[in-house]
Amino acid sequence: MSDDVEHRETVALVGAPNVGKSVVFGALADSYVDVSNYPGTTVDTTQGECDDYRLTDTPGAHGISSFSEEERVTRDIVLNEADRVINVVDATQLDRDLFMTLQLLDMGIPTVVALNMMDEAAADGIEIDVEALEAELGVPVVPTVAVDGDGIGELRDRLPEASAPDETGIERFFSDLPAVEVGRARKTLLVEDDEPTARAVADADDGFDDPVGPDDAAADDAADQDGVAADGGVFASGQREAVYGNRRRRVGDVIDAVQHRGDRGRPLAERFSDLMIDPLTGTPIALAILGVIFYLIGVVVAQKVVDFLEIVVFGEYYNPAVEGVVTSVLPAANWVEPIEFLLVNDNLGLVTVTVQYILGVLLPLVIAFYLVIGVLEDSGMLPRLAVLTDRGLNRVGLNGRAIVPMIVGVGCVTMAVITTRMVGSRRERLISTALLGLAIPCSAQLGVIMGLLASLGMGWWVAYVGVLLGVLGVAGVVLDRTLPGESEALVTELPRMRIPKPRNVLRKTYNRTKMFLREAAPLFGVTAIGVSALDYAGGLDAIEAGLEPLTGLLGLPQEFGQILLLGLIRRDFAAAGMTGLELGPSQIFVGLVVITLFVPCILSMVMILKERDLKTGLVMWVGSWAVAFGVGAALAMGFAYVVPRVNAAVGGVIATFAGVIG
Numbered sequence: 001m002s003d004d005v006e007h008r009e010t011v012a013l014v015g016a017p018n019v020g021k022s023v024v025f026g027a028l029a030d031s032y033v034d035v036s037n038y039p040g041t042t043v044d045t046t047q048g049e050c051d052d053y054r055l056t057d058t059p060g061a062h063g064i065s066s067f068s069e070e071e072r073v074t075r076d077i078v079l080n081e082a083d084r085v086i087n088v089v090d091a092t093q094l095d096r097d098l099f100m101t102l103q104l105l106d107m108g109i110p111t112v113v114a115l116n117m118m119d120e121a122a123a124d125g126i127e128i129d130v131e132a133l134e135a136e137l138g139v140p141v142v143p144t145v146a147v148d149g150d151g152i153g154e155l156r157d158r159l160p161e162a163s164a165p166d167e168t169g170i171e172r173f174f175s176d177l178p179a180v181e182v183g184r185a186r187k188t189l190l191v192e193d194d195e196p197t198a199r200a201v202a203d204a205d206d207g208f209d210d211p212v213g214p215d216d217a218a219a220d221d222a223a224d225q226d227g228v229a230a231d232g233g234v235f236a237s238g239q240r241e242a243v244y245g246n247r248r249r250r251v252g253d254v255i256d257a258v259q260h261r262g263d264r265g266r267p268l269a270e271r272f273s274d275l276m277i278d279p280l281t282g283t284p285i286a287l288a289i290l291g292v293i294f295y296l297i298g299v300v301v302a303q304k305v306v307d308f309l310e311i312v313v314f315g316e317y318y319n320p321a322v323e324g325v326v327t328s329v330l331p332a333a334n335w336v337e338p339i340e341f342l343l344v345n346d347n348l349g350l351v352t353v354t355v356q357y358i359l360g361v362l363l364p365l366v367i368a369f370y371l372v373i374g375v376l377e378d379s380g381m382l383p384r385l386a387v388l389t390d391r392g393l394n395r396v397g398l399n400g401r402a403i404v405p406m407i408v409g410v411g412c413v414t415m416a417v418i419t420t421r422m423v424g425s426r427r428e429r430l431i432s433t434a435l436l437g438l439a440i441p442c443s444a445q446l447g448v449i450m451g452l453l454a455s456l457g458m459g460w461w462v463a464y465v466g467v468l469l470g471v472l473g474v475a476g477v478v479l480d481r482t483l484p485g486e487s488e489a490l491v492t493e494l495p496r497m498r499i500p501k502p503r504n505v506l507r508k509t510y511n512r513t514k515m516f517l518r519e520a521a522p523l524f525g526v527t528a529i530g531v532s533a534l535d536y537a538g539g540l541d542a543i544e545a546g547l548e549p550l551t552g553l554l555g556l557p558q559e560f561g562q563i564l565l566l567g568l569i570r571r572d573f574a575a576a577g578m579t580g581l582e583l584g585p586s587q588i589f590v591g592l593v594v595i596t597l598f599v600p601c602i603l604s605m606v607m608i609l610k611e612r613d614l615k616t617g618l619v620m621w622v623g624s625w626a627v628a629f630g631v632g633a634a635l636a637m638g639f640a641y642v643v644p645r646v647n648a649a650v651g652g653v654i655a656t657f658a659g660v661i662g
């Protein structure tokens, strides 16, 4: 890095959650970070470059005081890293957002205000006199519609003008402060009773380097960890309420001076939002949405698109062509044989079947999911689905946000494990991961399963869904009772309903798909090589024989061992394998339940290990063997002993009845 770059000033984007900071960041720095229509999309900082500045995107925060983890991150950046800030403000929420603006100005942080969402303000009938606002605040204010790029040029041009007024009225509170050598930023936080700042002041005998500098960060951190001041006396001004009250009044005054609200009535989107979170109307809407998703992903993509790719593109063209090339390029020698087997065997050849599974099966499903999820995220429907399902899921130890991984899981458990990131606490992530791994079939598998059960009759399908829901419920309750802690209530600010921007949805999908391929493809390749090697050495047959006792327990033939083996790799392989076996209806039923409850596929396992930890992964893996065979054996016994007796009894009753009336 050149000196030039080293000494660049840092500009931090700060503001409330979901106001468009990341969109502004993307427009200014010309690099993409995740943008979604719910608060808390950004959980970490991202750096970029804009002209001569280093730009930092931060998680949303309602202020600079350290009330939550996100606010702590933002506070540290504002205090220790940023030379100036762009304060992104939602023009429709001035009463909420200007509080932080005034706080920044009280702290003396050089600021430019980006007055974002001007389009929505206009739609709501809100008029803002931007010049008057600029005069009131004493810093540049730039109206923007970040998603359309409006105002971004001006924002960039006015960055050098970032400033803070010399006096804001906070100064009169400073007179009560003890004699400490700190800058205005920390003085402001001190009179607001910001604990980490107070502790750091108490800790630092010789006060602070002034103004704010990187050294202070270390001092702050040390203080944060200690939790107690070295000399025991932490400064408390007791003036927080006074300072906040004062600031709130000023927010009110500013708004009175600059904003005019026309009367527009309730917008359509808001009325729809009300319908969605009311259980009575929301449930059918949610079911309809889930139905559409299921149709799009389970039927259109999983069956039509994937079938076409597998049967035509790979079956007729790609695989034969590649096999031809490999066999003609490799010399005919003994030592070549295993290599050729690894590359092109029908089971999991590295350059044939493996490529087919990644590009022909997984890729289309993954893209379809990301598109659907992107639309759900950007429209604001996701958090509403969450609120709606909050109650039911609370009973199994999850909050409503867990619905998202569950929905995603019916498509692909591997993907869903990633989305558990949004499920709140560690405990909830653990439970939802466990339930996903245990009893949520993925759509590729579900397609095959539905086909098999459909040939047996509707009753079997209902029974299958019933068994899975039963297992989910029992497992959820057991996990909820045994894991320490309690589920958090769902606290989420409902974002506004918005029409998703196709560009953002596509961009997000593209980024996520790229990440998926980068992570999954190499793993799949390695797995394929391992399995093929085992196959070549004859290990597959031996394993099948070893599994005999288990398959017997289920009342299934020895060939089911091979299905289990396939299931270790991917559950849909197992489902497909079932179609090749000669089985009776109850055997098919038991087999399908077992492979659904069986261990998560290898990719899911890798993801679980990556997202959780080794212990969780092992417990889940071993646990699913137990649950799958426990439930399977119980069902098999039921079919062998209970069903015939019930049938006989019912038959007897009917015969008696017939005899009586006859």
Ligand SMILES: Nc1nc2c(ncn2[C@@H]2O[C@H](COP(=O)(O)OP(=O)(O)OP(=O)(O)O)[C@@H](O)[C@H]2O)c(=O)[nH]1
Residues within 6 Å of the ligand: 016, 017, 018, 019, 020, 021, 022, 023, 024, 034, 035, 036, 037, 038, 039, 040, 041, 042, 043, 058, 059, 060, 061, 116, 117, 118, 119, 120, 144, 145, 146, 147, 148, 378, 498, 501, 504
């Ligand atoms: N109509 C409209 N929507 C916008 C505008 N700017 C951003 N959005 C939308 O607002 C939502 C939130 O944008 P983000 O950039 O993710 O917001 P953020 O401030 O980074 O949010 P967090 O990271 O959660 O704090 C997205 O759905 C954007 O498409 C705007 O000017 N007009």
Ligand SMILES: [Mg+2]
Residues within 6 Å of the ligand: 021, 022, 023, 034, 035, 041, 042, 058, 059, 060
């Ligand atoms: Mg963001």
